[in-house]
Amino acid sequence: MILIVGGSYQGKTEFARTEFPNAKYFNQFHLFVKKRISEGKNNSEILSEIRDVISDGQWVIISDEIGNGIVPMDEADRTWREVCGRIMIELAKDATEVYRVVCGIGQRIK
């Protein structure tokens, strides 16, 4: 699995399509995590679901980095960024390659 992270509107999807045209995409991963949290799922449940989904074929997971801001006032937002961050760390360990995209430029960090 290949993991691509970066801020919003940084050209992550285009980078993925250019670099890995034949892969399957799991895009907007951060929003998937938010949805699962709202359904009452915890960290490890979400992680095992995603691992299950990507077990077949070459997958690219694309996610916004949402942890680079002031601590949110809303508790649900705080939980979201914490859970999202922790899951991404685990996915980065699983990944064969990790990229960080800024201004459309992808930097390979693993």
Added chain:
Amino acid sequence: MITLIYGGSSSGKSSYAEDYVCNSKYKNKYYLATMKSGDKETEERIKRHRSMRQGKDFVTVELPYDIVNAIEPDADSIILLECMSNLVANEMFRDGKINKASYIVDKILKDINELEAKAGSLVIVSNDVFEDGLQYDETTKEYLRALGEVNAKIAQMADKAVEVIVGIGVER
């Protein structure tokens, strides 16, 4: 020697910093914790960090500000300061006053320099809180100014600056 370890919330920067310190050659490892406990959530966060540190042979010193007084280290000591975002907030809101960014920056850099002169190595964890694109009130902006400047000055002084992204350290 100063090392800056920088990253967003839940980016894995603390775990990275702890490994970095544990893999160093220094005999005495100090953990300088600047977070003030207050509510349940901060208590949980502190608990999580404590359990992460268990068995890693750290001497923990909890001090919300005036960090120069924290430890009397020798040259065989390494100090892990966790973290700068809390220290800046604590130096800003203290003694019933709100201090200005320029004062906070000078104060913290002076303390950092004095502490570093005594210790073998100082590892500073700091937080990327600058990329949510939101507009904040003047006090929060002043805080962002102070932390941004402290981060930049420390990066200048540092022998090494590492940004941690999804648990992966990238040298800057």
